[in-house]
Amino acid sequence: MSFNCRFAPSPTGPLHIGGVRTALFNWLLAKKNKGKYFLRIEDTDRERSKDEFKNQIISSLAWLGIKHDGAEYIQSKNIDKHVAIAEELIKKGFAYPCYCSEEEINEQKAKCKKQGMPYVYNRKWRDAKDLEIPKDIKPVIRFKSKIDGKSILKDLVQGDVEIDNNTIEDFIILRNDGTPTYNLSASVDDHQMNMTHIIRGDDHKINTFKQMQIYQAMKWEMPSFAHIPLIHTIDGKKLSKRDKASTLDDYSKVGIMPDALRNYLLRLGWSFKDKEIFTLDESIKYFNLEGIGKSPSKLDISRIYSMNEHYIKNIDENDLFTQLAEYCKLFKNEIKSDKKDKIKKSLTFLKNKAKTLEDIFNNAQYILTDEVNFNQEDLKLIDVKAKKIISVFNENLNKVDVLSKETLEPIVNELIQSNDTNFKGVGQPLRVALTGSKFGPGIYDIIISLGKEEVKKRLANKKLS
Secondary structure (H helix, E strand, O other): OOOEEEEOOOOOOOOEHHHHHHHHHHHHHHHHOOOEEEEEEOOOOOOOOOHHHHHHHHHHHHHOOOOOOOOOEEHHHHHHHHHHHHHHHHHOOOEEEEOOOHHHHHHHHHHHHHOOOOOOOOOOOOOOOOOOOOOOOOOEEEEOOOOOOEEEEEEOOOEEEEEEHHHOOOOEEEOOOOOEOHHHHHHHHHHHOOOOEEEEEHHHHHHHHHHHHHHHHHOOOOOEEEEEOOEEOOOOOEOOOOOOOOEHHHHHOOOOOHHHHHHHHHOOOEOOOOOOOOOHHHHHHHOOHHHEOOOOEEOOHHHHHHHHHHHHHHOOHHHHHHHHHHHHHHHOOOOOHHHHHHHHHHHHHHOOOOOOHHHHHHHOHHHHOOOOOOOHHHHOOOOHHHHHHHHHHHHHHHHOOOOOHHHHHHHHHHHHHHOOOOHHHHHHHHHHHHHOOOOOOOHHHHHHHHOHHHHHHHHOOHHHO
């Protein structure tokens, strides 16, 4: 059996983290079963759809390693087919024009609200024979939903889900301007794209029941559906686009690495035994729908940072530098060519206290800068005694050919003894002189990473005299 899966976002805003997980699950299911995964841009909402969001969706998914097969499917290019299917549904008796005015619909809604009932269109024009057609109203086209009996969705995650057919309204498939609605367009496109499996959020279940009826009316082969629980905030509320860290950009901008985020999202509502860390190949190998839970998952931002820290500590440093360089290029300042080797050699300690690529970038500022930017409060630490220590250290550095902890320790120890101080008393003024701040990596690491000539240049800074 062939497997075709898809992710179908609307380009009306930044890519939501819940959508990213949906894309990931569809991609993994397709790859697990040696099938194909497609990206469909549902841009039929012409007012809200923007090219910038479409491009962001495509680039963000690629950044995460979720690459689609073939070109992107652009839904708006298939509108003529959507409309043609609506007309065919009318001819077959499965759809009809509704001439209710906006005022009538609002009255129906108000009546339902007063009775404490959910709004369901009253089907006034469903089987209208004697009603006079208003000349000043352009009709919508409604699907003639089943009234009697029940429908059962054999959900691959939720199990059998049953619904009374009379709770599904005669939903609109063409607006009064002739444009198709979501449920019609999605059904037609999924059929034309030969989708075999559709994974999406469980807030789509009612849409699935509507789309099932379109499939049945057209006598199309039904895809298999899997509805995954939504992502909630840590306090149990539904995660919305207004919440902090709800979009993919929120994470990439602070330096969360794609492998770490993908690993976290994989484990958000899915499990395989007690395994926590998955390579990309392992994700494909072990993923299955049976491992998806039926309850909402809580987005724990602290766990994302912990996962990212794990990757930073364990990733190959060449790969880490590549990702750091790309991050800086996109969100900070591109690393200058003369700084690259110094950064590469310093990653071993720059990453020690880092949870994000942004942390590494911040820790490396003393290397990246061409001129030390002094913290004025810390600069006050450079008193007469500190100036003497800096000067003597700079002179003694001339005697050192190769910078290492072993060659630097004797100089520092001598300064400690001759100035009746301790390691902090020597290390702190040197750190301020070299980096501008009393906080940062170990003093030996700083000196080695900068190199002899740069150290001497900085220690001779006139601001220190």
